[in-house]
Amino acid sequence: MEEKVILEDRQGEALIMEGNGANGRKLYLESYGCAMNFSDSEIVASILQKEGFTTTRNVEEADLVMLNTCSIREKAEATVRKRLQLFKKQKLTNPGLIVGILGCMAERMKETLLEEEKLVDIVVGPDAYRDLPSLIKQVDGGQKAVNVLLSRDETYADISPIKLGGNGVTAFISITRGCDNMCSFCVVPFTRGRERSRNPLSIVAEARQLFDEGYREVTLLGQNVDSYRWNISKKGEIEDPNIPTTNFAQLLEMVALVHPDLRVRFSTSHPKDMTDDVLHTMAKYENICKYIHLPVQSGNTEVLKKMNRGYTREWYDERMKAIKRIMPDCAISTDVITGFCGETEEQHQDTLSLMREVRYDYAYMFFYSERPKTLAERKFEDDIPLEVKKRRLAEVIEIQNANSLYRLEQQVGKEYKILIEGPSRKYPEEQLCGRNSQNAMVVIPKGPYPKGSYVNVYIESCTGATLFGKVID
Ligand code: SAH
Numbered sequence: 001m002e003e004k005v006i007l008e009d010r011q012g013e014a015l016i017m018e019g020n021g022a023n024g025r026k027l028y029l030e031s032y033g034c035a036m037n038f039s040d041s042e043i044v045a046s047i048l049q050k051e052g053f054t055t056t057r058n059v060e061e062a063d064l065v066m067l068n069t070c071s072i073r074e075k076a077e078a079t080v081r082k083r084l085q086l087f088k089k090q091k092l093t094n095p096g097l098i099v100g101i102l103g104c105m106a107e108r109m110k111e112t113l114l115e116e117e118k119l120v121d122i123v124v125g126p127d128a129y130r131d132l133p134s135l136i137k138q139v140d141g142g143q144k145a146v147n148v149l150l151s152r153d154e155t156y157a158d159i160s161p162i163k164l165g166g167n168g169v170t171a172f173i174s175i176t177r178g179c180d181n182m183c184s185f186c187v188v189p190f191t192r193g194r195e196r197s198r199n200p201l202s203i204v205a206e207a208r209q210l211f212d213e214g215y216r217e218v219t220l221l222g223q224n225v226d227s228y229r230w231n232i233s234k235k236g237e238i239e240d241p242n243i244p245t246t247n248f249a250q251l252l253e254m255v256a257l258v259h260p261d262l263r264v265r266f267s268t269s270h271p272k273d274m275t276d277d278v279l280h281t282m283a284k285y286e287n288i289c290k291y292i293h294l295p296v297q298s299g300n301t302e303v304l305k306k307m308n309r310g311y312t313r314e315w316y317d318e319r320m321k322a323i324k325r326i327m328p329d330c331a332i333s334t335d336v337i338t339g340f341c342g343e344t345e346e347q348h349q350d351t352l353s354l355m356r357e358v359r360y361d362y363a364y365m366f367f368y369s370e371r372p373k374t375l376a377e378r379k380f381e382d383d384i385p386l387e388v389k390k391r392r393l394a395e396v397i398e399i400q401n402a403n404s405l406y407r408l409e410q411q412v413g414k415e416y417k418i419l420i421e422g423p424s425r426k427y428p429e430e431q432l433c434g435r436n437s438q439n440a441m442v443v444i445p446k447g448p449y450p451k452g453s454y455v456n457v458y459i460e461s462c463t464g465a466t467l468f469g470k471v472i473d
Pocket residue numbers: 072073185186187222223224268269270295297335336337366367368369370371
């Protein structure tokens with residue numbers, strides 16, 4: 001059974017940018033992991049472009065190879081290791097080649113990949129990208145270079161990311177970095193550090209700039225977007241009385257007001273923190289997409305407690321009801337982990353029953369992978385055999401496949417406003433594709449609809465992953 005990773009279709013994608021080429025050197029940048037990592041790669045590209053680097057899609061002609069990595073599951077790290085072995089071989093024929101590792105795996109492994117395994121020349125953690133130019137100089141001078149310092153306030157707010165390899169219509173904007181939640185299975189708090197929010201004015205300015213450049217959809221990113229807060233302390237007190245406070249619902253509204261033709265999405269919501277305020281703001285603005293990613297992880301309260309998620313099954317059920325009450329047409333997706341430490345067959349059945357009840361539009365499903373340093377690694381035994389984890393995962397996936405089909409079938413015969421993203425992947429000569437507000441992929445016959453335009457579509461049929469329709473008007 002294949003694990004799914006957020007944005008898996010973009011895993012390992014090489015990113016391309018134009019540069020002034022002032023230093024004559026070429027960068028090859030490959031990204032793994034979540035949307036936040038891809039967003040960080042755009043910051044890295046921006047920093048290195050200023051240094052005079054151009055990029056290449058061809059690793060053979062690169063002077064500098066950078067991998068922006070993920071540590072969320074063992075498999076994510078194994079993929080990166082294989083790539084690093086390959087680049088190590090390449091160094092034999094091109095001794096001047098510099099290989100760097102960025103992101104979460106860099107933060108987690110620190111000097112190990114450099115000293116013990118001699119796989120890389122540069123190791124840079126997610127909060128140290130401003131230091132890249134000087135680290136590269138250090139390597140040019142014949143040394144190895146490491147900066148894995150985590151920061152309490154770095155948000156890269158002033159760095160204008162370079163949009164790379166995207167469709168020119170949809171873009172990510174990071175609104176928070178780090179995570180303070182300490183879910184017991186999760187490595188993110190260790191690789192990304194403490195949670196901090198970015199200045200709302202810089203977020204709105206970036207959204208406005210993207211709109212002016214022709215983008216028509218932004219996704220606000222954070223590990224827990226609901227805990228976004230500006231000028232509000234963790235205890236809820238105002239920090240500086242001279243400037244306004246901003247919570248996530250207010251930020252969402254500010255971005256929605258940039259332009260009615262700019263769609264706004266966000267990820268990830270946390271069930272323990274998602275407020276009705278956010279739901280009402282979503283309902284109020286047509287351009288805030290009616291789609292919520294609300295990871296549940298498990299349908300059993302005891303397991304949730306062990307996972308340190310901060311909510312019960314009943315609380316989660318109530319949040320689902322609130323979504324449907326306030327926005328009956330809202331689509332919902334989730335993340336699920338099977339085979340967490342000590343998970344009994346009955347507890348697993350609770351996850352299956354939840355999946356059957358909710359009938360999610362979409363789900364990212366994983367079997368548990370123990371991560372070093374996490375609470376679970378220290379406190380619990382990873383005692384569910386791999387075959388059992390995988391069998392449970394297969395059961396979850398089977399239900400979800402039926403759910404996805406059911407939710408798409410419900411949309412057949414209805415009309416939706418679609419944002420055209422470009423040619424369809426399967427038949428680029430004959431079809432266009434785009435998403436509806438609910439985030440379902442819709443394919444239509446080719447017509448005079450440029451990417452970034454909105455069309456009204458009548459849905460005629462579907463498969464388990466795609467809606468097919470025709471333009472009406
Ligand atoms: N901040 C988000 C999740 C980020 S990680 C949230 O709290 O929901 C994305 C997903 O990876 C998680 O939701 C979880 O389902 C999965 N995941 C995280 N750690 C994992 C682990 N150790 N093993 C398996 N899956 C894991």
